[in-house]
Amino acid sequence: MDSLITAAARALAAGDPLGALKRVALRDDAPALALRGIAMAQIGDLVRATALLKSAARAFGRKEAVARARCVVAEAEIALVSRDLTWPAKALDAARATLEAHGDRINAAHARNVEVRRLLLIGRLDEAERMLATLDAAPLPPASRAAHELVVAGIAIRRLQTKSAREALTRARHAASEADIPALMAEVERASRLLITPAARLIARGEQRPLLLEEIEALPASGALVVDACRNIVRDARLAVPLATRPVLFALARALGEAWPGDVPRGVLIARAFRGKHADESHRARLRVEIGRLRAEIRTLADVKATKRGFALAPRRACEIAVLVPPVEEQHPAVLAFLADGESWSSSALAIALGASPRTVQRALEQLAAAGKVQSYGRGRARRWMTPPVPGFPTILLLPGALPGD
Incomplete structure (x- = not known):
C-alpha cells in the first residue's frame, strides 16, 4: 500500500x-x-x-x-x-x-x-x-x-x-x-x-407532570397500576397486560385511569371509545359488552365496577393508578417516532421497522403530510419522508421493543 x-x-x-x-x-x-x-x-x-x-x-x-x-x-x-x-x-x-x-x-x-x-x-x-x-x-x-x-x-x-x-x-x-x-x-x-429529556407525561388524580426515563422505569415499582398510553399496556410491578391490538379496550382503560379515584359517565366512555357524539341504546349495549371484555382482560390487575352514572376502576394490589401518555400526542405517533430521528425514510423501510403493511404506512404518511407534519422528496421508489425532530416528542417509548419483565 x-x-x-x-x-x-x-x-x-x-x-x-x-x-x-x-x-x-x-x-x-x-x-x-x-x-x-x-x-x-x-x-x-x-x-x-x-x-x-x-x-x-x-x-x-x-x-x-x-x-x-x-x-x-x-x-x-x-x-x-x-x-x-x-x-x-x-x-x-x-x-x-x-x-x-x-x-x-x-x-x-x-x-x-x-x-x-x-x-x-x-x-x-x-x-x-x-x-x-x-x-x-x-x-x-x-x-x-x-x-x-x-x-x-x-x-x-x-x-x-x-x-x-x-x-x-x-x-x-x-x-x-x-x-x-x-x-x-x-x-x-x-x-x-x-x-435528561422528558419522555412522557404522568396523569394521576387529575394532575399532570413530565417524567424522565428514569422516573418511568421506577413507576411500576412504586406500587402504582400504570395505564401506559405509549405502549398501550396496563401493568403493575408483577404483570403486564398488552392491549395494543384492542384499541377500544385500551381507550376505556385510559379514560377510567385518568378519572381515578372517581368514575366516568357512560356518555363520556362512549365518546372516548366509539367516537360517538350521540349515545343511543345500541351504544350503551356495546359499552356493556366492551366493559365486560376489559374486566376479563385486566381481572388480575383491577376490577371495573359499575356506579350510578358510569364505571370506575378499582385496583387489586396497587395503591395508586397512574396514566402514562406521550408529551406530545399526535396522529400516527409510531410513524412520527421513527421520523423524529431526522433521517429520511422510505415507506417500505418504515413498514419493515413498524411491522406493518406498506399500504398502511403509506396512508399514515399521506395523512401526516396533509396535516403538515411530514414532508417528502423524490418520486416512486426514490421517495423519502422526513421531519425535523419535534421538541419533547417521545422517540423512545413509541419505538418497538420489549419492556422490563416481558
Missing part, C-alpha cells in the same frame, strides 16, 4: 474526510475508490459513497476477499444510515465471516456492530443482545469501542434500564474522547440527552 493510501486511511480514522480526499480524490484504483467512498459517506453524500464502494468492490480481485468484504461492510453501514432496510443482511453476515476467517478482528467487530444496530432499529432487542454478547469490545480501537457502547446504551434505553444506559454512555464518552473524533463525541452527547 503506497504512502498516499496510508495517509488517507489515517485521516479517515481520525474523522478528517476532507484530508483523505485531498490525497486520493483523483485516483481510480480500488483502494482509492474505497477510501473516497468512505470519505463521501462521512461528508454526507451517501448516494455517491455507495456508488464508489460498489466500484471499489468490483475493482478488487477475487484474491482480495478481505478488501471486498470491507467494502461490503461500509456499504451496509451507509444503507443503515440512509434507512435502506431492504439492503441484504446476508451479504453483511458473509462479509463479517470473511473478515473473521482472515483475522481482521476490528472490521469484523464493526460489521457485527452494524448488524446489531439494524436489529435495534427494528425493535428486535433479544437478537441484538445475543449478537452483542459474542463481541469483546476491550481490544477494539477507541472509535469502535465508542460505537459498541452506543449500541449497548441504545438497547438499555429501549428496555428502560437507565442505570445500564448511563454507564454505557459514560464508557462511550471516554472512548470518543480518546478517539478525538468530533462527530463521534457529538453522537454520544445526543444519545446522553435522551436521559
